[in-house]
Amino acid sequence: MLGNLLVSTLMSASVYAMLAVGFSLTFGVARIINLAHTAFYMVASYIIFTATMKMGLPLYVGVVAAVSLVVLLAMVTYKVLVDPMREHETTVLILTIGVALVLQELMFLWFGGYFRSVPTAVEGFTTLLGVRVSYQYVLTICVLIVTLALVWLLLMKTRLGLAIRATAQDREIANVMGMSDSRTATITVGIAAALAAIAGAIVAPLFIIEPRIWLSPLTVVLAISVLGGLGSLKGSILGAVIIALSENLVVFLVPQGAFFKGAFSLLIMIVVLLIRPEGLYGVAFEEER
Numbered sequence: 001m002l003g004n005l006l007v008s009t010l011m012s013a014s015v016y017a018m019l020a021v022g023f024s025l026t027f028g029v030a031r032i033i034n035l036a037h038t039a040f041y042m043v044a045s046y047i048i049f050t051a052t053m054k055m056g057l058p059l060y061v062g063v064v065a066a067v068s069l070v071v072l073l074a075m076v077t078y079k080v081l082v083d084p085m086r087e088h089e090t091t092v093l094i095l096t097i098g099v100a101l102v103l104q105e106l107m108f109l110w111f112g113g114y115f116r117s118v119p120t121a122v123e124g125f126t127t128l129l130g131v132r133v134s135y136q137y138v139l140t141i142c143v144l145i146v147t148l149a150l151v152w153l154l155l156m157k158t159r160l161g162l163a164i165r166a167t168a169q170d171r172e173i174a175n176v177m178g179m180s181d182s183r184t185a186t187i188t189v190g191i192a193a194a195l196a197a198i199a200g201a202i203v204a205p206l207f208i209i210e211p212r213i214w215l216s217p218l219t220v221v222l223a224i225s226v227l228g229g230l231g232s233l234k235g236s237i238l239g240a241v242i243i244a245l246s247e248n249l250v251v252f253l254v255p256q257g258a259f260f261k262g263a264f265s266l267l268i269m270i271v272v273l274l275i276r277p278e279g280l281y282g283v284a285f286e287e288e289r
Helices: 002-030 037-054 058-083 089-111 133-156 159-169 171-176 181-203 215-228 233-253 262-275
Strands: 126-130 131-134
Touching: 002 037, 002 131, 002 159, 002 181, 002 215, 002 233, 037 089, 037 181, 037 215, 058 089, 089 126, 089 215, 126 215, 131 133, 131 181, 133 159, 133 181, 133 233, 159 181, 171 181, 171 233, 215 233, 215 262, 233 262
Parallel strands: none
Antiparallel strands: 126 131
16 A cells, blocks of 8 residues: 555656646746646647547657647737736736636537547556556656756756746846846746646546546645745645645545545645745745744
8 A cells, every 4th residue: 555655646746746836937937826727737638639539640749739739828828818917916817717717618619528538658567666557657757757857957057047036036136137027927937838738748648638627736736836835846846745645645544535635635735824824935924024
């Protein structure tokens, strides 16, 4: 059971971290809470399904198409709809949830409410920590971990990463130093959408695809981001591990725990916030400074 628990936690934490890091990047740089973030995860899964099952293309072609189209969709949506309203937080919340619902209804219109599936990239099984694990699971975990490592290198070792970090720390000073905060925010939204698309494309062969699959991850991503501290990348990764471990503990130890794992994750978040309201790595509230 311990082996199963560790493998399941690693898988869940990797997917959650991909989504939460993108969500936190968007909040840190663009200063918006993008509730449409996990809808891009859903759209990427449907692009993979269309490319592989409808058009007969190889899976890797579908992955490239999904990431490219989702990044383009996210950046255009941000520039046209969100950027002009960025200073009005409530309007942005309503606008982004509206975008997510429009994407959901388009998927219903084009694909119906049927459950869909995508063929796996690799067949077969291996033994990991004494547990029989499919090669698709191993591939998924490796791709997600490598992607997160590449994002870290981008943020820490490149000029673009420097601009993103500078804008996140102080938007006004970054503008004075010649860094366009609007352009940096647009690029950051694209990077966040790419992370969501990669997560959706990679896990598409492992899960059922349907137009409402973005709702459950959205709840988890919000819990992780608040738990780790809004805008904190290391907080997002640690929060993803905590939430994934708590969910899997409930599933393995509590009868019919799969029905309660979402509620338990939110309970963990509430307990942490009662102790530390800004989250694990969040900046203290202004009135507490």
